[in-house]
Amino acid sequence: MTDRSAIPAPKLEIINPDATPEEIAAxxxxxxxxxxxxxxxxxxxxxxxxxxxxxxxxxxxxxxxxASALPR
Structure with a gap:
């Protein structure tokens, strides 16, 4: 059993129930x-x-x- 408080809230929520998987992917x-x-x-x-x-x-x-003018 998983603790519900440990699961982070989703950052994206699809409100339209008619959204196709292609639209969500886009x-x-x-x-x-x-x-x-x-x-x-x-x-x-x-x-x-x-x-x-x-x-x-x-x-x-x-x-x-x-010697000051000579390369070192």
Whole structure:
């Protein structure tokens, strides 16, 4: 025996007793198509990454000015 209070109330109730199964299916299809999921987040460009704004620590010393233009 099932407890009636545990069964959730229906979210859709057909009031017209003359509704055909095709009409009910059409209504359900339209209502289910209205449910939208949010679009996935847009990936951030690497140009906008915070890591690009930071730079390596300066290392003063002999030849540092020459090494500053060289790739690391």
């Amino acid at each position: 209504i359900v299809a339209v209502l289910s198509s209205l449910q939208t999921t949010p679009p996935p987040p847009k990936p951030r460009s690497l140009w906008a990454a915070r890591q690009r704004r930071t730079r390596a620590a300066l290392r003063p010393g002999p030849g540092a000015w020459r």
